[in-house]
Each structure stands twice: as C-alpha cells, then as structure tokens.
Amino acid sequence: MxxxxxxxxxxxxxxxxxxxxxxxxxxxxxxxxxxxxxxxxxENKEDLFMTVFREAMQLYNTFIQELLKDQRSFGAKESLHRVLTRQYEFYQQNPEASLIVLRYVIFPPTFLKETIEEAFLQSDELLTNIIEQLIKQGIEEGVIREQPVQLLVDAFLNLMDGLSMQYFYYTSREVYERKLNHAFEMYWNGATTR
Amino acid sequence: MxxxxxxxxxxxxxxxxxxxxxxxxxxxxxxxxxxxxxxxxxENKEDLFMTVFREAMQLYNTFIQELLKDQRSFGAKESLHRVLTRQYEFYQQNPEASLIVLRYVIFPPTFLKETIEEAFLQSDELLTNIIEQLIKQGIEEGVIREQPVQLLVDAFLNLMDGLSMQYFYYTSREVYERKLNHAFEMYWNGATTR
Amino acid sequence: MxxxxxxxxxxxxxxxxxxxxxxxxxxxxxxxxxxxxxxxxxENKEDLFMTVFREAMQLYNTFIQELLKDQRSFGAKESLHRVLTRQYEFYQQNPEASLIVLRYVIFPPTFLKETIEEAFLQSDELLTNIIEQLIKQGIEEGVIREQPVQLLVDAFLNLMDGLSMQYFYYTSREVYERKLNHAFEMYWNGATTR
Amino acid sequence: MxxxxxxxxxxxxxxxxxxxxxxxxxxxxxxxxxxxxxxxxxENKEDLFMTVFREAMQLYNTFIQELLKDQRSFGAKESLHRVLTRQYEFYQQNPEASLIVLRYVIFPPTFLKETIEEAFLQSDELLTNIIEQLIKQGIEEGVIREQPVQLLVDAFLNLMDGLSMQYFYYTSREVYERKLNHAFEMYWNGATTR
DNA sequence: GATGAATGAGATTTCATTCAT
DNA sequence: GATGAATGAAATCTCATTCAT
Structure with missing residues (x-):
C-alpha cells in the first residue's frame, strides 16, 4: 500500500x-x-521517478491504444472530434500522469533524455497511424476532400499538440472547451468536401 | 562584461x-x-533567474510587437503565414530565450508562478489582438470567408501553440518546416473563401 | 543523547x-x-540557540523560585545574605547557564531582543517580590529600620547586579567572596536598626 | 574624515x-x-576594532582621571555621589563608547582577551584608588564612621558595577535615577556616622 | 516495513581581504 | 583615497542515501 x-x-x-x-x-x-x-x-530517487514516469507513459499509451477501438464505429468526423475530447478527458481524469508526460517529454532530466525520447516516439508513431487511418476512412467515406494524407495528418497532430499546451496553461474549463471546438471546426472546414 | x-x-x-x-x-x-x-x-539565485527570465520575456514581447509593423504591408494570407515563419525565426535566432519562455510559462518554479503568469498574459493578449486584426483585414479584403472572428483567432493561436511545442521536440529542420506549412495550409483552407 | x-x-x-x-x-x-x-x-542555528537560552533561563527562574522556599525559616538578615550566597552557588553550579543568561540579557542577538527582554522581565519581577517580602519581614521583626521599602529593595537588587557582573570578570574565588561579604555588610549597616 | x-x-x-x-x-x-x-x-577588521576599543577605553580612562580633579573641592559625601552621577553622565554622553567598554570587558572576543583584561585592570585600579582616597577623606572629615577602608571601597565599587549593568538594561531615565539615588542613600546610611 | 541517527556531497550565501585601476 | 571585480575560506543548510535496530 x-x-x-x-x-x-x-x-x-x-x-x-x-x-x-x-x-x-x-x-x-x-x-x-x-x-x-x-x-x-x-532503489533510489531515479528509480522512483522512472517508475512514476513509466506508469504515466503507460497510461498515456493505453489511452492512445484505446483510441483504436472507437474507430470504425463512427463516421470520420465524429471519430476525429472524439480523439480530441478523449484526449481532453484523459487529461482531466489523469491530471498528474498527463502533466508528467507533457513535462518530461519536452524537458527530460539529463539522465534520461534518451529513454524518454524513445518511449515517446513509439506512442507518437502509434497516434500518427491512428489519425492517418481515420483520415483515410474519411476520404473513403467521401466526407474528407481528396488531398495529401500527410497534410491532413500533420495539421491534426499540430492541433492536438496545441490543445495539450493550452490545457496546462489555461485553467478555465469553458475557455478550453471553446478553444477545442473552434480549433476542430476550422480544421474540419479545411478538410471537408463542400 | x-x-x-x-x-x-x-x-x-x-x-x-x-x-x-x-x-x-x-x-x-x-x-x-x-x-x-x-x-x-x-543578489541571489532568484534574482539572477528573474533577470534572465525578464530578458527572455522581453525579447519575446519585442518580437510580438514587431509583428505589428508588418501588418498592412501584405495581404492577410501572407501576413498570417509570416507570423508563423517569424515565430520560427525567433526561435532559431533566440533559442535560449525561447526555451526559457516556453519552459517557465508552462512550468514556473513555485516562487514566481504569479509573476510569470501575469507577464505572459500580457503578451498573449497582444498577440491575440494582432491575429484578430489580421483576420479582420482578411475578411475585409474578402479573402477570408465571413465567419465568427473568435473561431478564426482561436484556431490560429492553437496552431501557433502546437508549432511551439513541436519546435522543441522535433529537432529536424525539414520536418518542422513541413509541419508548419501543412498546418497553415489546412488552416487557410478552412478560413478562405473558395 | x-x-x-x-x-x-x-x-x-x-x-x-x-x-x-x-x-x-x-x-x-x-x-x-x-x-x-x-x-x-x-531546525536551525536559531532554534538551537533558543533551546539553549530557554533552558538557561528556566534554570535561572527555577533558582529564583527556590529562593522563596527558604524565606520564613531564617531571620531576615540571614535570609538576605543567603540570597547572595545562593546566587553565588547558582553561578558556580551552573556556570554555563549563568553566562548565557547574563550575556544575552545584556546583549541579545538582534533577532530575539524582544523575546529575551520579556523572558527576563518576568523573573526580574519575581525576584523583586521576593526581596520585598524579605525586607518587609525584616521590618516586622524589627531588625531593619523603618524606611521606604523601595529604597531597600532597589539597593539590594543593585547589589545583586553588581555581584553578578563581578562574578564574571573577577575569577578569584577569595576576592569574590570578600566582595560579596563586604557589599552585604555595608548594605546591612545601612538597613539595620542600631 | x-x-x-x-x-x-x-x-x-x-x-x-x-x-x-x-x-x-x-x-x-x-x-x-x-x-x-x-x-x-x-589594516583589517581586528585593527579597526582595536582602534575603536582603545578609543573607547581611553575615553573611559579619561573620565576616571577627571574624577580626580573634583576630589578635594567637595565634602566626601558629595564627592562620592558625584562619582555616580558623573559615571551616569559619561554613559549618557558617550553611549557607544560605554557600551563597547562594558561589552568587551565582560565578553572579550577570544583574540584579545588578554589585551583587554590588562587595559581594564589599569583603570579599575585607578578607580579603586580614587574611591579609597575619597573614603579616607570622609573618615578624616569625620563624616564616615571609622571602619575598614576596604569594606567601604568594595561596597562602593560593587554599587558602581550594579549601576553600570542596570544602565544598559533599564532604558527608562526616571527608573535609573531613582535606583542610583536609592543605592547611594543606602550606602551612605551604612557608611556614615550617626 | 519502518524509523532514528548519521553522513558525504554539495548547494547557496556571507565575508574579509586583495588588487588593479 | 576609493572602487569594482574577484576570490578563498568558511558558514548555514539541504538532501539522497545508508545502516542498525
């Protein structure tokens, strides 16, 4: 205990x-x-820290893997939007783990710069794949306009990163939700067929 | 010296x-x-740190204020894109100051949480105003589709935040420039009249 | 330990x-x-010092309170003389505590001037009361000449203070004892009926 | 300057x-x-301190030497009382020097314990002589009762020491003057013929 | 499992002192 | 005479860590 x-x-x-x-x-x-x-x-401070970091990272990974399950059940638009809200929920439900991941991915203590970069690149890749699939799905569905997939992926990941940062320095819930929805709406405007 | x-x-x-x-x-x-x-x-470590932080913050503020001068000289699209590239240049030319601003705005040491929040909110507000004007200009010019300004502003600021984060964990120049351009292209797709 | x-x-x-x-x-x-x-x-140096000072002060207070017990058992003259010899004994048996009390009552470190003054005024008052009672007793007994009590008290306390100072800069035992007895003898000469 | x-x-x-x-x-x-x-x-801190201490000590010595001049001009009682008031005046007019003398005579910094003791013993001796003469004068005049001179001297010096200490921890002027007068009155009661 | 006692290493800070200017 | 820059020495204090109990 x-x-x-x-x-x-x-x-x-x-x-x-x-x-x-x-x-x-x-x-x-x-x-x-x-x-x-x-x-x-x-064993020592480092060990405690690593345990903590690994756990946080694993929670984050699990969260990303669970994004997969949702996939085909909804249309592409809803799926993508859900990615954002679920990220948001993850932050709310695991505020400490989220903070750890965010903090040490950007600013790792010298003694584990490499370990952390590796760990993170993995989940980053997985996330990229998921988004890519959702987008391809959208294109297949005809709701997303035909255009280079990487363009759509990069922009969406950028959107997610922006929301991550904002989550940690804008404390107000309303403001954050507005920003989330606005960011997604604009993204979708650019992505969708019209 | x-x-x-x-x-x-x-x-x-x-x-x-x-x-x-x-x-x-x-x-x-x-x-x-x-x-x-x-x-x-x-006077002491704190004083040294504060001096450093203030200088970094001031460089950043100056950078934002200089964004104003560019404004009317270009069309809205180019102006907005320039905001991103100039942010990028600022990061490249002032890598240390940028790192300081980013790091301590998100993770202030306990003893100056408040000071930093204040300092940052100011420049955040200024930036918001600048983006807002550029967008209004774009609407006036007819190149940005008529739609709520805040929507466009929120999305653009989110985009900038995303790029800030990415600048500090993707070291490769090419990757970053691609991401910048993709993010902006998608944004503009969503913003523009067609 | x-x-x-x-x-x-x-x-x-x-x-x-x-x-x-x-x-x-x-x-x-x-x-x-x-x-x-x-x-x-x-906790820190101050804390250690305060602990030490409090202990010294408490030893001194206890010593003064014990002066009370002797009171009625002897005649006034012997009682007053005993006050001096017991102060002397206290200094001898608690040389370190005595030095602390004397030193910091006169020369408190800036950070606890007030604390010390308060602490000392209390025991000073108690001592004053004791002396006052002994003197009144002496007057009742008829061995001390009828005269203002405060006169006798002030002079006796002055005598005690003088002996305190002298204890710490005259190292010789004989000299000190002579001075003690002389000072008291003269005092008693002035106080007594004849 | x-x-x-x-x-x-x-x-x-x-x-x-x-x-x-x-x-x-x-x-x-x-x-x-x-x-x-x-x-x-x-030359250094010690030198500055020694200069200061010497000056204070010299002021004190001068004060004591000046006590000599007064001598024969008054009766013994007044002379002795004047010793006290002049000591008082000296403290008032040279508060800093007095504090230095008092402080470092009782609590010398280790590096000059001996120097200070010597310096002080000299003036102590001189003071003793002066008091002795005044008392002998009083006996000659017939105002002081025939009794061992050392008894009278010791008691008087004790009185002076007591007043010195009290000067530095009782701040109130009235209280101090009362104590001075009371102490002297009692002393004189014991000393005088009746 | 948990703690009290202790320590080595090191951090921040103060201070007397020196020296070139 | 006076100062700015710098330092050696040392002081207070923190902290991760160990070990016996």
Missing part, C-alpha cells in the same frame, strides 16, 4: 515541481512516512 | 536544465569565474 | 564565544559528530 | 551587534563608502 501511495505522491509532486524541485522528504511527508521508508520500495 | 556573460550562461543553463537543476557553480564555471563572483552582480 | 550533548556543547560555546562567534561546526565537533547531524534535532 | 566616520560607525555597530555580528560592509554602508575603502585606513 505504502508503495502505491508513494508512487502517487511522487507522481503529483514530480509533475508539479519537477524532478530536481522535489525532495524525497516531501514525497514521504505527503504519505505520512519517513524518508528512508522510500528505500524499502524503490 | 562578466555580468552579461553570467546572464547568458544562466539563460542557457536555466533553459536546458531548469532552475533547480542548475547550480550556480555551473553557471560560474561556464564563465570561468568562481561562484561567489555571481553575488557581485546579482 | 546526541540531542542533549549538542545542547550542552552549544550552551558552553554560545556562552563563551557568543552567538555569531560560534560555528555550528564547532558545536558538532565538540560532540564528535558532523555538522548536519545537528539538523536532525534542531 | 572618512577615517573618523568609519571609526564612529564601527564603534556604534561593534557596540550594538558585537564583533562577530558586525560585517565590515555594514560599517562601510553606514558611512556611505564601499568596503575596501576601510583598508585605506585600517
């Missing part, structure tokens, strides 16, 4: 204050335990 | 390794000076 | 060399421990 | 905050000059 509570506290604090900005003692205190207790479960 | 070289070294290191991850001794060593020399020029 | 030994070493060194003149490393070394060990028991 | 202003600032600060508690930079700032300027006039 303590093991998990430590991991959760670490996830929260590493996300909020960063790896160097978080002392093991803070994590221990959050759990109501003394610092050395951490070493009963984790 | 030393004062400036310290500031530059600090900008580089705070950007790369974060506030807590950067020791004053590293900054001093980079400049070829002993740690206490820093205190001849800056 | 270490906690107490640190407190004792601190009491000794703070008394001898002053707050600013004593490095935590000296205190640690005296106890045979490394400096950071101090932080396992005391 | 700067030399003197530095000495004055040092006297004030060394008196208030102690040798270790006073940074050269504070002294310099008080004078409106940068720290290294001090080294144009004084």
């Amino acid at each position: 303590t093991r998990n509570r430590l991991r959760e506290a670490a996830m929260k604090l590493f996300g909020e204050k960063g790896y160097d900005g978080t002392a093991l003692s803070e994590i221990a205190k959050e759990v109501g335990v003394k610092t050395p207790a951490i070493y009963a479960f984790y | 030393t004062r400036n070289r310290l500031r530059e070294a600090a900008m580089k290191l705070f950007g790369e390794k974060g506030y807590d991850g950067t020791a004053l001794s590293e900054i001093a060593k980079e400049v070829g000076v002993k740690t206490p020399a820093i205190y001849a020029f800056y | 270490t906690r107490n030994r640190l407190r004792e070493a601190a009491m000794k060194l703070f008394g001898e060399k002053g707050y600013d003149g004593t490095a935590l490393s000296e205190i640690a070394k005296e106890v045979g421990v490394k400096t950071p060990a101090i932080y396992a028991f005391y | 700067t030399r003197n202003r530095l000495r004055e600032a040092a006297m004030k600060l060394f008196g208030e905050k102690g040798y270790d508690g006073t940074a050269l930079s504070e002294i310099a700032k008080e004078v409106g000059v940068k720290t290294p300027a001090i080294y144009a006039f004084y």
Whole structure:
C-alpha cells in the first residue's frame, strides 16, 4: 500500500515541481512516512521517478491504444472530434500522469533524455497511424476532400499538440472547451468536401 | 562584461536544465569565474533567474510587437503565414530565450508562478489582438470567408501553440518546416473563401 | 543523547564565544559528530540557540523560585545574605547557564531582543517580590529600620547586579567572596536598626 | 574624515551587534563608502576594532582621571555621589563608547582577551584608588564612621558595577535615577556616622 | 516495513581581504 | 583615497542515501 501511495505522491509532486524541485522528504511527508521508508520500495530517487514516469507513459499509451477501438464505429468526423475530447478527458481524469508526460517529454532530466525520447516516439508513431487511418476512412467515406494524407495528418497532430499546451496553461474549463471546438471546426472546414 | 556573460550562461543553463537543476557553480564555471563572483552582480539565485527570465520575456514581447509593423504591408494570407515563419525565426535566432519562455510559462518554479503568469498574459493578449486584426483585414479584403472572428483567432493561436511545442521536440529542420506549412495550409483552407 | 550533548556543547560555546562567534561546526565537533547531524534535532542555528537560552533561563527562574522556599525559616538578615550566597552557588553550579543568561540579557542577538527582554522581565519581577517580602519581614521583626521599602529593595537588587557582573570578570574565588561579604555588610549597616 | 566616520560607525555597530555580528560592509554602508575603502585606513577588521576599543577605553580612562580633579573641592559625601552621577553622565554622553567598554570587558572576543583584561585592570585600579582616597577623606572629615577602608571601597565599587549593568538594561531615565539615588542613600546610611 | 541517527556531497550565501585601476 | 571585480575560506543548510535496530 505504502508503495502505491508513494508512487502517487511522487507522481503529483514530480509533475508539479519537477524532478530536481522535489525532495524525497516531501514525497514521504505527503504519505505520512519517513524518508528512508522510500528505500524499502524503490532503489533510489531515479528509480522512483522512472517508475512514476513509466506508469504515466503507460497510461498515456493505453489511452492512445484505446483510441483504436472507437474507430470504425463512427463516421470520420465524429471519430476525429472524439480523439480530441478523449484526449481532453484523459487529461482531466489523469491530471498528474498527463502533466508528467507533457513535462518530461519536452524537458527530460539529463539522465534520461534518451529513454524518454524513445518511449515517446513509439506512442507518437502509434497516434500518427491512428489519425492517418481515420483520415483515410474519411476520404473513403467521401466526407474528407481528396488531398495529401500527410497534410491532413500533420495539421491534426499540430492541433492536438496545441490543445495539450493550452490545457496546462489555461485553467478555465469553458475557455478550453471553446478553444477545442473552434480549433476542430476550422480544421474540419479545411478538410471537408463542400 | 562578466555580468552579461553570467546572464547568458544562466539563460542557457536555466533553459536546458531548469532552475533547480542548475547550480550556480555551473553557471560560474561556464564563465570561468568562481561562484561567489555571481553575488557581485546579482543578489541571489532568484534574482539572477528573474533577470534572465525578464530578458527572455522581453525579447519575446519585442518580437510580438514587431509583428505589428508588418501588418498592412501584405495581404492577410501572407501576413498570417509570416507570423508563423517569424515565430520560427525567433526561435532559431533566440533559442535560449525561447526555451526559457516556453519552459517557465508552462512550468514556473513555485516562487514566481504569479509573476510569470501575469507577464505572459500580457503578451498573449497582444498577440491575440494582432491575429484578430489580421483576420479582420482578411475578411475585409474578402479573402477570408465571413465567419465568427473568435473561431478564426482561436484556431490560429492553437496552431501557433502546437508549432511551439513541436519546435522543441522535433529537432529536424525539414520536418518542422513541413509541419508548419501543412498546418497553415489546412488552416487557410478552412478560413478562405473558395 | 546526541540531542542533549549538542545542547550542552552549544550552551558552553554560545556562552563563551557568543552567538555569531560560534560555528555550528564547532558545536558538532565538540560532540564528535558532523555538522548536519545537528539538523536532525534542531531546525536551525536559531532554534538551537533558543533551546539553549530557554533552558538557561528556566534554570535561572527555577533558582529564583527556590529562593522563596527558604524565606520564613531564617531571620531576615540571614535570609538576605543567603540570597547572595545562593546566587553565588547558582553561578558556580551552573556556570554555563549563568553566562548565557547574563550575556544575552545584556546583549541579545538582534533577532530575539524582544523575546529575551520579556523572558527576563518576568523573573526580574519575581525576584523583586521576593526581596520585598524579605525586607518587609525584616521590618516586622524589627531588625531593619523603618524606611521606604523601595529604597531597600532597589539597593539590594543593585547589589545583586553588581555581584553578578563581578562574578564574571573577577575569577578569584577569595576576592569574590570578600566582595560579596563586604557589599552585604555595608548594605546591612545601612538597613539595620542600631 | 572618512577615517573618523568609519571609526564612529564601527564603534556604534561593534557596540550594538558585537564583533562577530558586525560585517565590515555594514560599517562601510553606514558611512556611505564601499568596503575596501576601510583598508585605506585600517589594516583589517581586528585593527579597526582595536582602534575603536582603545578609543573607547581611553575615553573611559579619561573620565576616571577627571574624577580626580573634583576630589578635594567637595565634602566626601558629595564627592562620592558625584562619582555616580558623573559615571551616569559619561554613559549618557558617550553611549557607544560605554557600551563597547562594558561589552568587551565582560565578553572579550577570544583574540584579545588578554589585551583587554590588562587595559581594564589599569583603570579599575585607578578607580579603586580614587574611591579609597575619597573614603579616607570622609573618615578624616569625620563624616564616615571609622571602619575598614576596604569594606567601604568594595561596597562602593560593587554599587558602581550594579549601576553600570542596570544602565544598559533599564532604558527608562526616571527608573535609573531613582535606583542610583536609592543605592547611594543606602550606602551612605551604612557608611556614615550617626 | 519502518524509523532514528548519521553522513558525504554539495548547494547557496556571507565575508574579509586583495588588487588593479 | 576609493572602487569594482574577484576570490578563498568558511558558514548555514539541504538532501539522497545508508545502516542498525
């Protein structure tokens, strides 16, 4: 139990204050335990961090893999829009994991720059594939205008990245939802046949 | 001189390794000076950081203000596209300042969360105004289809944010330029009259 | 144990060399421990000092309170003389605590001027009351000549203060005892009926 | 000029905050000059302190020597009382020097314990002599009762020491003057023929 | 599993002092 | 005389980590 509570506290604090900005003692205190207790479960700070990061990354990966299941059930437009809302839901339901992923993908601590880049490229690739399929589906369906797939994919991924950043610095829910819908609407305007 | 070289070294290191991850001794060593020399020029670590952050923020603000000058000289489409390429140039020409702004706007050290948020909201507002004007101009010119301005603005800002994030984790120049152009093309498809 | 030994070493060194003149490393070394060990028991230097000062002050207060118990058992003359000898004994048996009280009552470190003044005024008041009672007792007994009580109290307290100072700069035992007895004899000459 | 202003600032600060508690930079700032300027006039911190201490000690010595001049002009009672009031005046007119003398006679910094003890014993001896003469004069005059001179001297010096201490921890003027007069009155009661 | 005690390494900061200008 | 720049030494304090219990 303590093991998990430590991991959760670490996830929260590493996300909020960063790896160097978080002392093991803070994590221990959050759990109501003394610092050395951490070493009963984790080899050292790095190990705890890696555990946390892996878990966050895995949650994120799972989320992306689940995007696959939805696919064929809806039309392309709804599917793409759902990708955005589900990303949004994921952020809301896993705020700490999301923060970790975002933070350390952009700003990895020196000692695991490479590990993180690899881990992330994988899920980035998977996501790219999913989007690509949805778009192809849309083209097949005739709702998306015939045009280079990469153009549509790049733009959509860009849209997702923009929304990710905005999620973490605009706190207001309404503002964010408006931005999400506006961004998608414009995208769809550009993508759709008319 | 030393004062400036310290500031530059600090900008580089705070950007790369974060506030807590950067020791004053590293900054001093980079400049070829002993740690206490820093205190001849800056009150303490926080002061040095704030100086660095303010400078970076000011460079960024200046960049945004200069976007204004371009405005009427081109058509709306070119103007908007130029906003993106100039942002790109700014990142290339001021890689350290950009990194600082991006990093600390999203992940401020606890002790200056508020200061940073304020500072950033200002330039965000200015940027929003500029984009809004360009879009209105485009509507007047008849090249942008009549539709709610906020829709167009939100989507464009989202696009810029997406590109900002991508700039810092896709190192390849070609990939980035492709993404920039694709994102803009899709945007313009959605915005333009046809 | 270490906690107490640190407190004792601190009491000794703070008394001898002053707050600013004593490095935590000296205190640690005296106890045979490394400096950071101090932080396992005391929050910081100030905390250690305050602990030490409070303890010294409390020893002193206890000493004063115990003066009360003696009271009625002897005649006024012997009682007053005993006050002096017991103060003397207290200094001898608690040389470090005495030094701390004396030193920091007169020369408090800036950061606790007020705390110390308050703490001291309390015991000063108690002492005043005790002396006052002894003197009234003496007047009742008829051994002290009828005269304003405050006159007798002020003079006696002054005498005690004088002896306190002298205790710390005349090291010789004989000299001190002579001075004590002379001072008291003269006092009594002035106080007594004849 | 700067030399003197530095000495004055040092006297004030060394008196208030102690040798270790006073940074050269504070002294310099008080004078409106940068720290290294001090080294144009004084070899180092110790030198500055010793200059200050010597000056204070010399003022004190001068004061004691001037007590001699008064001597035969008044009766013994008035002379002795004048010793106290002049000591009081000295404290009032030279608060900083007095504080220095008092502080470092009781609590010398380790590096000049011996120097200070010597310096002080001299003036202590001189003072003792003066008091002794006044008392002998009083006995000759017949106003002081025949009794061992040392008894009277010890008691009087004790009285002076008590008043010195009290001067520095009772701030109120009225209280101090009352205490002075009361202490002397009692002393005189014990000393005088009746 | 958990903790108290302790430490080594190192971080920030202060300060007396030097030196070239 | 005075200062700006710099430093060595050292002080306070933090923190990850170890180890015996």
